[in-house]
Amino acid sequence: MQARGAMRFTIGNLIIYALILLCSVIFLFPMYLSLVNSLSAWYTLPTIVPSSFHFENFKFATTLIDFWTFARNSLILCGISLVTSTITSGLVGYAFARIEVPGRGFLFMIILSTMMLPGIVTQIPTYILFYKIGFINTYWPWILGGIGGNAFFIFLYRQFFSAIPKEMEEAARIDGCSIFRTYWNIFLPLSFPVVATVAILNFQGAWGDVITPFMFLKPEHYPLATALSIISYTASGTKQIITQVSIAAGILFMIPVVLTFFLGQRFIVEGIVTTGVKG
Amino acid sequence: MTEKSRRIAAFYLMISPWFIIFVTLGLFPLLYGLYLSFTNYYGFNMNNLKMIGWHNYDLVFSDSDAMYALGRTLYFTAINVPLGTALALGLAILLNRSIRGGGVYRTIFYLPSLVPVISTILMWKIMFSGNGGILNAILNVFGIDAVNWLGYDHATTSLIIMTLWGAGGGILINLAGLKGIPKDLYEAASIDGAGAFQNFRRITLPLMTPIIFFNVLMGIIGSLQVYLQPILLNGSELLARPIQPNYLYVVHAFQQIFASQRFAYGMALLWVLFVVILALSIVVFLTSKYWVYYETDRER
Numbered sequence: 001m002q003a004r005g006a007m008r009f010t011i012g013n014l015i016i017y018a019l020i021l022l023c024s025v026i027f028l029f030p031m032y033l034s035l036v037n038s039l040s041a042w043y044t045l046p047t048i049v050p051s052s053f054h055f056e057n058f059k060f061a062t063t064l065i066d067f068w069t070f071a072r073n074s075l076i077l078c079g080i081s082l083v084t085s086t087i088t089s090g091l092v093g094y095a096f097a098r099i100e101v102p103g104r105g106f107l108f109m110i111i112l113s114t115m116m117l118p119g120i121v122t123q124i125p126t127y128i129l130f131y132k133i134g135f136i137n138t139y140w141p142w143i144l145g146g147i148g149g150n151a152f153f154i155f156l157y158r159q160f161f162s163a164i165p166k167e168m169e170e171a172a173r174i175d176g177c178s179i180f181r182t183y184w185n186i187f188l189p190l191s192f193p194v195v196a197t198v199a200i201l202n203f204q205g206a207w208g209d210v211i212t213p214f215m216f217l218k219p220e221h222y223p224l225a226t227a228l229s230i231i232s233y234t235a236s237g238t239k240q241i242i243t244q245v246s247i248a249a250g251i252l253f254m255i256p257v258v259l260t261f262f263l264g265q266r267f268i269v270e271g272i273v274t275t276g277v278k279g
Numbered sequence: 280m281t282e283k284s285r286r287i288a289a290f291y292l293m294i295s296p297w298f299i300i301f302v303t304l305g306l307f308p309l310l311y312g313l314y315l316s317f318t319n320y321y322g323f324n325m326n327n328l329k330m331i332g333w334h335n336y337d338l339v340f341s342d343s344d345a346m347y348a349l350g351r352t353l354y355f356t357a358i359n360v361p362l363g364t365a366l367a368l369g370l371a372i373l374l375n376r377s378i379r380g381g382g383v384y385r386t387i388f389y390l391p392s393l394v395p396v397i398s399t400i401l402m403w404k405i406m407f408s409g410n411g412g413i414l415n416a417i418l419n420v421f422g423i424d425a426v427n428w429l430g431y432d433h434a435t436t437s438l439i440i441m442t443l444w445g446a447g448g449g450i451l452i453n454l455a456g457l458k459g460i461p462k463d464l465y466e467a468a469s470i471d472g473a474g475a476f477q478n479f480r481r482i483t484l485p486l487m488t489p490i491i492f493f494n495v496l497m498g499i500i501g502s503l504q505v506y507l508q509p510i511l512l513n514g515s516e517l518l519a520r521p522i523q524p525n526y527l528y529v530v531h532a533f534q535q536i537f538a539s540q541r542f543a544y545g546m547a548l549l550w551v552l553f554v555v556i557l558a559l560s561i562v563v564f565l566t567s568k569y570w571v572y573y574e575t576d577r578e579r
Contacts, residue, residue: 024387121549
């Protein structure tokens with residue numbers, strides 16, 4: 001294989017490199033473009049080459065609407081689901097990975113099958129139920145939803161915990177550790193990669209969620225995702241959307257997601273690539 | 280307590296948060312929605328619900344908007360899923376070659392799938408915008424006439440292009456699958472004189488079918504539920520109606536529920552979608568034995 005690879009270096013690899021470069025350009029182009037246009041003068045037509053650098057557009061993105069209030073709302077919602085879901089998903093994943101009881105396989109199949117359930121079919125009746133109970137405009141939907149964990153996160157945890165050698169918990173049991181203590185003292189400290197992966201994916205999911213806040217919260221409690229999808233950037237007294245400032249806001253909005261990805265990239269890529277989809 | 284009952288108690292205690300929430304906020308709303316779909320619930324008559332049998336379901340199938348939207352959604356899915364699956368696999372195969380800077384390219388391909396929907400839409404609006412839009416400027420360079428990307432004729436194509444931009448989200452799973460293919464298979468093939476195309480056709484593709492199967496299944500389930508992108512691509516508020524060709528099925532349900540307060544009818548719409556998703560999933564599962572290669576077959 002090595003020898004063959006070297007032999008075909010000139011033609012084969014050249015084509016592959018060309019393809020990869022082409023794809024990279026295509027994938028990066030919209031991002032480059034939004035950066036360029038977020039710096040253009042107001043109401044100008046989209047350009048490919050920057051002609052001016054209006055950095056103040058980013059300032060307007062945070063002042064023309066109540067940007068920081070919405071950002072704070074986003075952080076509250078993210079915080080709630082991050083803490084609750086990361087912890088309970090870990091507990092559930094641990095139970096499925098390490099405690100052998102009858103019926104375990106069947107229950108795990110149920111968890112996996114909920115991944116295939118169309119979310120929208122349960123979301124609307126949940127909205128009606130919460131409306132009846134009076135959970136509208138409270139954080140209960142996020143607290144309860146978080147406590148319930150997430151099927152994919154449970155799956156990631158289970159895969160990770162399954163790979164830890166059995167000797168670890170046998171030693172703990174001989175020392176008289178309870179099952180919970182074994183989890184807390186032995187397994188959790190070992191599982192930083194999977195906790196980081198789940199926490200980051202969790203944060204990104206909650207940060208970008210438009211529809212749950214739209215259903216459950218009043219506009220003043222909307223997070224950025226929902227606010228940006230219903231409020232337009234306009235100069236006072238006009239109805240014309242200032243595209244340049246909107247794009248600047250869109251860029252600001254994606255920064256936390258991109259940042260957390262780069263911080264945790266190592267774990268996320270490893271976590272998903274090593275666990276794969278083979279149950 | 281015996282060791283065994285201690286274990287059982289710990290197990291059920293640990294999974295109880297998930298289990299309780301699953302029953303109360305998963306299973307129960309699902310069935311509650313089914314129940315509502317047989318009533319005349321329109322938002323204000325909760326204490327005075329009347330069972331009206333299959334009436335809402337009859338309405339779904341005679342509602343020309345719903346049937347049109349279902350058709351558009353199936354069309355969108357039929358194009359989006361194969362292209363998205365192929366793109367994610369193709370990119371992963373490119374990356375799986377031991378190339379220099381592979382990690383950087385992996386990040387570049389993966390990143391768009393991370394970008395939140397709102398930012399994605401704002402970005403692509405500049406690409407698609409009609410006069411002075413960037414795609415048109417590029418087409419112009421090649422001497423092709425400008426196209427109204429967000430207009431009636433091309434709106435769905437634009438929606439698909441924008442969705443495919445995020446197809447790199449599937450490369451991680453594909454890379455995991457590619458790494459799992461034993462190297463000696465390729466070595467044996469090269470001794471037999473197989474070329475790159477034959478390697479792909481006879482080794483890579485068959486061994487990747489379990490992953491392709493997973494991606495196709497999840498792709499179908501996801502594509503049939505798309506609604507945010509079409510709403511925001513043409514409009515700038517959540518209750519806006521997208522341009523006609525992008526009036527997808529869940530958009531219609533969303534409109535019925537949140538704009539017209541037709542809750543019971545909306546639930547009937549969503550349950551029809553649920554059955555469609557279930558039916559398509561079963562079809563994919565049933566056909567999988569003809570095209571998905573499972574490792575256990577080889578061991579026997």
